[in-house]
Amino acid sequence: MSTRTRALTPALTAAAALLATLAVAAALLALGGYPPGDAFAALFRGAFGTWDRFVSFTLVRATPLLLTGLAVALAFKARVWNIGAEGQLHAGALAAVAVAVALPGAPGFLVIPATLLAAAAAGALWASAPAAMKTGMGVGEVITTLLMNFVALFMAQFLVQGPLRESRGVFNQTDEIPPAAHLPDLVPGTRLHLGFLIGILIAIALWLYLTRTPGGFRLRAVGASPQAAEVSGRFRAQPVVWLAFLASGAIAGLAGGVQVAGVTHRMYEGLSPGWGYTAIAVALLARLNPLAVVVTAIVFGALSAGGGAMQRDAGVPEVWVRGIEALVILAVLTVDRSWQALASRGSRG
Amino acid sequence: MRDALRLRGVTRRFGPVTALDQVDFALAPGEIHGLLGENGAGKTTLARVAAGILQPDAGQVVIGGEPLGARGVGGARALGVAMVHQHFSLVPRFTGLENVALFDSAAWTRRGTGSPGYRERVEARAEELGLEVQLDVQVGGLGVVERQRVEILKALMGETRVLLLDEPTAVLAPQEVEGLFAVLRQVARAGAGIVLVAHKLDEVLAVADRVTVLRRGRWVLTGEAAGVSARELAEAIVGAGVDGGGGGVGGGDAGGPGTVGGGGEDAPKVGAAGAEQAPEPRPGDDVEVARLRAVTVSTGGPIPLRGVSMEVRRGEILGIAGVGGNGQRTLAAVLAGMLPPDSGEVQLPEEVGWIPLDRTEEGLVNEFTISENVALAVHGSDDYRRGPWLDWAGVAETAAALVRDMDVRADSSATQAGVLSGGNQQKVVTGREFLRSGELLVAESPTRGLDVKATVAVRARIAALARSGKRPPGVVLISSDLDEILELSDRIAVMVRGRLIPVPREDHNPTAIGELMLSARGDGDP
Numbered sequence: 001m002s003t004r005t006r007a008l009t010p011a012l013t014a015a016a017a018l019l020a021t022l023a024v025a026a027a028l029l030a031l032g033g034y035p036p037g038d039a040f041a042a043l044f045r046g047a048f049g050t051w052d053r054f055v056s057f058t059l060v061r062a063t064p065l066l067l068t069g070l071a072v073a074l075a076f077k078a079r080v081w082n083i084g085a086e087g088q089l090h091a092g093a094l095a096a097v098a099v100a101v102a103l104p105g106a107p108g109f110l111v112i113p114a115t116l117l118a119a120a121a122a123g124a125l126w127a128s129a130p131a132a133m134k135t136g137m138g139v140g141e142v143i144t145t146l147l148m149n150f151v152a153l154f155m156a157q158f159l160v161q162g163p164l165r166e167s168r169g170v171f172n173q174t175d176e177i178p179p180a181a182h183l184p185d186l187v188p189g190t191r192l193h194l195g196f197l198i199g200i201l202i203a204i205a206l207w208l209y210l211t212r213t214p215g216g217f218r219l220r221a222v223g224a225s226p227q228a229a230e231v232s233g234r235f236r237a238q239p240v241v242w243l244a245f246l247a248s249g250a251i252a253g254l255a256g257g258v259q260v261a262g263v264t265h266r267m268y269e270g271l272s273p274g275w276g277y278t279a280i281a282v283a284l285l286a287r288l289n290p291l292a293v294v295v296t297a298i299v300f301g302a303l304s305a306g307g308g309a310m311q312r313d314a315g316v317p318e319v320w321v322r323g324i325e326a327l328v329i330l331a332v333l334t335v336d337r338s339w340q341a342l343a344s345r346g347s348r349g
Numbered sequence: 350m351r352d353a354l355r356l357r358g359v360t361r362r363f364g365p366v367t368a369l370d371q372v373d374f375a376l377a378p379g380e381i382h383g384l385l386g387e388n389g390a391g392k393t394t395l396a397r398v399a400a401g402i403l404q405p406d407a408g409q410v411v412i413g414g415e416p417l418g419a420r421g422v423g424g425a426r427a428l429g430v431a432m433v434h435q436h437f438s439l440v441p442r443f444t445g446l447e448n449v450a451l452f453d454s455a456a457w458t459r460r461g462t463g464s465p466g467y468r469e470r471v472e473a474r475a476e477e478l479g480l481e482v483q484l485d486v487q488v489g490g491l492g493v494v495e496r497q498r499v500e501i502l503k504a505l506m507g508e509t510r511v512l513l514l515d516e517p518t519a520v521l522a523p524q525e526v527e528g529l530f531a532v533l534r535q536v537a538r539a540g541a542g543i544v545l546v547a548h549k550l551d552e553v554l555a556v557a558d559r560v561t562v563l564r565r566g567r568w569v570l571t572g573e574a575a576g577v578s579a580r581e582l583a584e585a586i587v588g589a590g591v592d593g594g595g596g597g598v599g600g601g602d603a604g605g606p607g608t609v610g611g612g613g614e615d616a617p618k619v620g621a622a623g624a625e626q627a628p629e630p631r632p633g634d635d636v637e638v639a640r641l642r643a644v645t646v647s648t649g650g651p652i653p654l655r656g657v658s659m660e661v662r663r664g665e666i667l668g669i670a671g672v673g674g675n676g677q678r679t680l681a682a683v684l685a686g687m688l689p690p691d692s693g694e695v696q697l698p699e700e701v702g703w704i705p706l707d708r709t710e711e712g713l714v715n716e717f718t719i720s721e722n723v724a725l726a727v728h729g730s731d732d733y734r735r736g737p738w739l740d741w742a743g744v745a746e747t748a749a750a751l752v753r754d755m756d757v758r759a760d761s762s763a764t765q766a767g768v769l770s771g772g773n774q775q776k777v778v779t780g781r782e783f784l785r786s787g788e789l790l791v792a793e794s795p796t797r798g799l800d801v802k803a804t805v806a807v808r809a810r811i812a813a814l815a816r817s818g819k820r821p822p823g824v825v826l827i828s829s830d831l832d833e834i835l836e837l838s839d840r841i842a843v844m845v846r847g848r849l850i851p852v853p854r855e856d857h858n859p860t861a862i863g864e865l866m867l868s869a870r871g872d873g874d875p
Contacts, residue, residue, distance in 0.1 A: 214728045214739045221725060224714045231703070231711040232778075233725040234687070 010287035014296070017285060017331040024331070025324050029316065039314045043321075046309020047302035056191040060263065062301025064089070064275045066199035067255035069282030069293045071123075071248045074206060077288050078244030079223040084130060084145025085252040086276025087152030088123040092253025094156055095122030096260045097164065097267040100177035108180040115181050116198075116257045123253015124246045126152060131245035135238050141245075149276065157269050164267070173268035183262035195258030199294070202251060206290040219244055252276065273304075281329045300325065351414050353378045353542030354399055354430070354511045359408035361394055366800065368394040370566040371408065376511060376542040381533055383557035383574065384546045385586055387672075387829060389797075391566040392546045393435070396513045399544070400432040401425030413510050429510030429541075433517060437500050441489030445482055445499045446471060453506045475502055479535050494525050501532065512536060512543045518552055519674070530556040550579050550586075550867045562586055580864060587831045587863035636663045638788045638823040639701075644683060644693030652676045654683065654690070655847040661789060661823035666815050668838025669827045669849070670862055676847040677793065677827045678706065684791045684825060702782030702790040702822070706797070708771065712778040715767030719759060719777055720748040722766050726785040747784065755780040755810055772803020776810060783814055783822065790814065791825045796833060804833075812837055831859055831866070 026036035047058045068085040075082035099118040103111045130144035157172075164174045183193040210216035218240050221229040226237040255275065260267055282300050286292035307321035354376040361369040369391045376382050386392045397403045399410060401422045410417040412428040420427075439448045449471055450456035456467045468484070475482045482498045483491060491499070497517065504512060514533075518526045533556060537543055547553045553560060554574050562569040562585040569585045570577075639661040646654040654676050661667050671677055682688035683695065685703040705711040713722050724744045727733045733740045733747075748762035755776040759769055766774060775795060782790055792811055796804040815824040827844075828834050834841060841852040843865040852862055 212738050212741070214734065217721070217724060217728050217739055221714055221717070224716050225710065227707075227711045228714045228725070231687075231705045232713070232722075232781075233728075235729075 010289065010292070013287065013332070013335050014285050014292070017328060017335045018299070020331040020335060021324060021327045024327055025320075028323070029320070032320075034314065034316045039310050039316045039320075042313035042316075043303070043306035043310045045313070046306035049309075052190060053305065055187055057305035058298060058301045059192050059196055060301075061304040062297045063193075063196045063199055063262070064255045064259050064272070065278055065282050065300050065304075066196070066294060066297035067202070067258060068252050068275050068279030069286065069297050070199070070202055070206060070290055071250075071252035071255070072279045073283035073286060073288040073290055073293050074219075074251065075244050075248035076283060077210065077223045078219045078240060079226070080131075080134075080241055080244045080248065081140075081142045082127065082130075082145050082245065082248050082252075083142055083280065084127065084148050084249070084276070085255070085279045086272060086274065087145070087149035088126045088249045088252035089256035089259075089272055089276050090149075090152040090156045091122040091126035092119035092256030093260045093267050093271055094159060094164075094256070095119050095253070096257035097174050097177060100181035100261065101164075101175055103181070104178050106178075106180060108182075108184075111178070111181045112183065112261065115177075115261050116254060119257020119260075120250040120254045123256065124250040126253065127245050127249025131242055131249075134245070135241055156267065156271070160268055166266075171268070174266045176266045177261065181261055182265060183258065191263070193258075193262035195262040198254070198258060199297075202254075203290045203294050210290065215243075252279075278325055281325055281332070284332045285328055300328075351378075352376060352411070353413060354544070355411040356395070356399065357409045357411065359395070359398055359405045359410065361391075361398055361403060361405050366798070367566050369398065369405070372563065372566070372568045374399075374561060374568070374571075376544060377559075378510070378542050379537050379540050380558040381537050381543045381545060381556055383553035383560040384544055384563065385550070385553060385560055385582060386563040387586060387831075389565075390563040390586075392563055393515050394566075395563065396432060396515050396544060396546055399425070399511065400430055400513055402432075426507070429508050430513065431504035431507070431509050431511070432513040433497070433500050433504050433515065435515040435517075435519060437496055439488045439496060439499060439503075442487055444485050444487055445491075445495075445502075446484040448488055448499055449484075449503045449506060452503070455506070471502070471506070474506060477535075478502070478505060478532055480532055494521065494528075497521070497529070498532075505536065509536070509541045512541050513546070514543065515546045517545070518547055518549060526552055550582055554579060554582075579867075580860060583863035583867055584860045586867065587859045637661070638663055638698055639684065639825075640694070640696040641683070642694035644690045644695060646679050646683060646688060646690045648691065652679055653847045654679050656693070657683075657847075657849045658693075659842065659849060661825055663788075663823050664815060664821040665839040666812070666824040666826050666837050668834035668841045669825060669844055670831055670834045670841060670852075670866055671827075671829060671844035672866055673794075673829045675844045677829075677844055679847075680844065680849075681705070681791050681793050681825075681827055684789070698786060698788035700786040700788070702784075702786040704775070704778050704782050704790070704792040704795050706793040708774050708778060708798075709767075713766045713774055715765070717766055718748075719752060719757070719762045719764055719766055719769075720745045722777060723748040723751060723762075723781050723784070726781045751777065751780040751784065756806070770803065771799050772806055775799060775803070775807050779807065779810055779814070787820060787822050789825070790822045791827065793827045794829065795826070796828075796830065808833065808837060829866075831862060834862070835859065 029036040029039050046053060048054050068089060071085050072082060096115045096119040100111060100115045103114065126148060130141045130148060133139040133144050134141045160172050160174055166173055166175045183195055186192045186194055186197055210220060218233065218235060221233050222237045222240045229235060229237050259271065264271060278300055282293060282296045285296040303321050303324060307318045310316045311318045352375050356372060356374040358371045358373060359369050360371050372395060374395065384392050384395065394403065398405050401417055401420065401424055404419060412425065412430055415428060417424055417428065440451065443451065446468060450467065456464050458464050471484065480498050480502050482502050483495055488496055488499060517529060521529060533543055545553060545557060557574045559571060560574050560577065560582065561571040562582060564586065637660050641657055641659050644654055644657045652674060657680060669677065679688065681703060683690055685701045686697050709715060727744060727747065728739055733743050745762050752759055752762050757773045757776045759773060766777060779795065795811060796807050799807060811824065815821050826834065826837055835857065841857055841862065843850045843852055843862060845865065850865060852865065856862065
C-alpha cells in the first residue's frame with residue numbers, strides 16, 4: 001500500500017470502468033439482437049475513422065463536454081454538488097447571443113471576448129442563486145441547481161419563441177450572430193473552432209490552480225473536509241464555496257457561449273442534448289482531475305460522434321449511446337467502491 | 350433473590366482498546382444501581398452489552414437467570430431489558446404515541462393495523478409511572494425533557510425487568526433531574542432493576558441504592574450508596590494513583606520534583622515532565638503569552654463560558670481538567686482566536702496552535718498527504734510562496750523535518766495521513782500546530798483514543814515542546830484524563846459548567862481535583 005500504487009488508481013479506475021462499460025454494453029447489444037462487434041466497429045469508425053471524423057466530429061462534440069466537465073469537476077472538488085451545468089450553459093448561450101446580436105458592426109477582437117465574457121458572467125449569475133441558498137440558508141445545492149436547469153430551459157424556450165425570436169419569424173430560434181462574432185477555426189479545413197483550445201487552456205489553468213496555488217489548495221481542503229479546513233486551516237469555508245460555485249457556473253456558461261459562437265451561431269430550443277448532465281460522467285470518469293477531463297471529454301465526444309455512424313452502419317439506434325453514457329457513470333461508481341473495499345481489505349489483512 | 354441482571358467476567362474490545370476487562374456486575378430486582386466512571390471508563394459499553402447491542406468477546410450476560418447468549422437486542426428485549434440511550438432514538442416527525450407504538454408489537458394487530466385500545470393502555474401506563482407525556486405532538490417539536498419522557502415510556506411499555514439509562518441526566522437541568530428520579534423510584538418499586546449510568550456523583554448518590562465504579566474498563570468497587578462518601582467515590586473514579594494509573598502511562602504521582610515554572614518557587618510539582626528533561630533555568634520563563642480576563646461567551650459556542658480568567662506563560666503547561674462538555678471546547682475556540690467572546694478581555698499571540706479534539710475530522714484531512722496537512726498551517730505564509738505559487742518543495746522539506754523531529758512512523762512526508770496510526774496522526778497534528786505558533790499551544794484531549802504506547806509518546810512530545818528550547822511555547826492542556834493532567838501540568842484548573850476554578854498547588858492530587866471535577870461547585874458563584 002505504498003503511495004505509488006494509490007497514485008496510479010485514478011487512471012486504472014477509469015480504464016476499468018470503461019472496460020466494464022464495454023462488456024456490459026456488448027452483452028446488452030447482443031441481448032437486443034445486435035452484433036456487438038459490428039456496432040462497436042461502426043462506432044469507432046464514426047469517431048476516429050478519418051482525420052476529419054476525429055477533428056470535425058469527435059473534437060467538436062467534445063468541446064462543450066470539456067468545458068461543462070471542467071465546471072463540474074471544479075465544483076465537485078470543493079464538495080459543491082453542482083448538477084446545474086445544463087442550466088448555466090443555457091444562460092451562457094442566451095447571454096452570448098444577446099450580446100453578439102447587439103453589437104452588429106463591432107470587430108471580432110472586441111465582439112468575441114465580449115460574447116464569451118457575457119456567457120461566463122451569465123453562467124456565474126445563474127449559479128449564484130443556488131450558491132446563495134446553500135451558503136445563506138443551508139439549502140442543498142443538488143436540488144436547487146437541478147431545478148434551476150428547468151428554469152433555464154423554459155426561459156430559453158420563451159425567449160426564442162418571443163423576445164429574441166428571429167426577425168424572419170419562421171423558426172423558434174434567434175437571429176444569427178454577426179460573422180465577426182464567429183469563433184475562428186482552429187484547424188483549417190475542419191469545423192474545429194477556437195473553443196476547443198479555450199477548453200484545453202482552462203483545463204491546464206485549473207490544474208495549475210488546484211495543485212500549485214494556495215487558493216487551489218484551500219479549495220481542495222474544503223472539498224476534502226470543511227471542518228478540518230476551518231479548524232486546522234484557519235480559513236472560512238464559505239468564501240471558498242462561493243468561489244467554486246461561481247467559477248463552475250462561469251465555465252459552464254462559457255460552454256454555452258462557445259457552442260453558440262463556434263458551432264450553431266444562433267440559439268434555439270434544444271441547443272444542448274444534455275451536455276450539462278453528461279458532464280457529470282465526464283468529470284467523475286476523470287476523477288475530477290482537470291487534465292484527465294480533456295481525455296474523458298474526448299471519449300464522450302467520440303461516443304456522441306460514433307453514435308450516428310452506429311445507427312447508420314450497424315442499425316443500432318442512437319439512444320443506445322445514451323445508455324452507454326449512463327453505464328459509464330454506474331461503472332465509475334461501482335469500480336471505485338469495489339476498489340476501496342478491496343484496498344481496505346488488503347490493508348487490514 | 351435471583352438477580353435481575355448479572356454480568357460474569359465480561360470483556361469487550363474495540364480494536365486495540367479494551368473497553369471492558371473481565372467485569373462482574375450484579376443488579377438486584379427493585380434496586381437503582383448507579384454506574385460511575387470517567388469518560389471512556391466503559392459505562393456505556395457495559396450498558397450496551399447488557400442490552401444485547403454489543404456482543405461480549407468473553408464472559409456471560411445473564412438476565413433473570415437466563416443466559417442471553419448471542420440473541421442480541423431482540424433476545425434481550427424479550428427477556429425484559431429496555432435501554433434509554435443518551436442520544437434519543439425517536440422519530441422526530443412521529444407523535445409521541447407513534448414513537449411509542451413503533452417498536453411495541455402489542456400496538457399492532459396481526460393484520461398490521463393499530464391495536465384497538467392501545468392508546469388507552471399507553472395513557473394508563475404513563476399515569477401508572479407518573480410520566481406526563483404529550484402523545485399527540487410531533488416529537489421534533491418537544492423539549493428535551495418531554496422527549497426523554499417519551500423515550501422512557503417507550504422503553505417501559507413491555508414487561509420490564511431491567512431498565513438501562515445512559516447518562517439520562519446529562520441533558521437535564523437540576524430541577525428536572527428530580528422529576529426523572531421520581532419516575533425511576535416508581536419503576537423500581539414495581540420490581541424492575543435500574544442501571545443508571547452517570548458521571549455526576551451527587552445525583553447518583555441521591556437516588557441510587559448501590560453504586561459500581563468502573564475505571565479504564567475494569568471494575569473498581571461496588572457498595573451501598575449510603576455507605577460510601579463522595580470523596581471515596583471520587584477517588585475510585587479517577588484512581589488515586591495506587592494502581593499505576595492504567596497500564597504504565599504513568600500514575601498521577603510519578604515524576605520527581607521539578608523546578609519548572611516561573612518565580613523559582615520551590616514547591617514540588619506533581620508529575621513534572623519525564624525524567625529525561627533536565628531541569629534548567631530558562632531566561633524569559635515567566636513571559637506571559639496569553640491572558641483571558643472575565644471572558645464570557647453565551648452564544649456561538651455549544652456550552653457557554655462564564656467569567657473565565659487565566660494567563661499562560663512560556664514554558665509552562667497549564668492543565669485544565671474537567672468532565673467533557675463543561676465548556677472546554679468553547680474555551681479552546683476562544684484561545685485559538687476562532688471565537689470572539691461576548692465580553693471580557695482577551696490577549697492572544699498572533700497565531701495559536703490548536704490540537705483539536707477530533708483528530709480525524711478536524712485535525713487532519715485524511716486523504717491529504719502529511720505534506721498537505723502541514724500545508725494547512727503554512728500555506729498562507731510568505732515563506733512558502735513563490736510568486737503566485739505555493740512552494741511545495743519547501744512544504745515537503747518542512748514536513749520531512751516534522752516527521753523526523755516528532756518521530757512519526759511513516760514512509761515519507763508523501764504518505765497519506767489517513768493510513769497513519771492514531772498516535773502518528775496526533776504527532777503530525779502536534780508538530781504542525783507547534784509550527785504554526787511557537788507562542789501558545791492549545792491541546793484538547795490529545796491522547797483520547799490512543800493506545801498506551803502512543804499515549805506515552807504523544808505526552809512526551811508535548812512535554813518536550815513546552816520544556817525545551819530557548820523560547821518554548823505556553824501550553825494549555827485540556828483533558829478529562831486526570832492522570833494526563835497531573836503528569837504534565839505545572840498549574841491546574843478545573844472546568845465546571847463554564848467556569849474555571851484554579852486548583853491550589855497543595856491540592857494537586859486526584860482526590861481533590863476529582864471531587865472538583867465531579868461537583869457542581871461552579872454554580873454557586875455570583
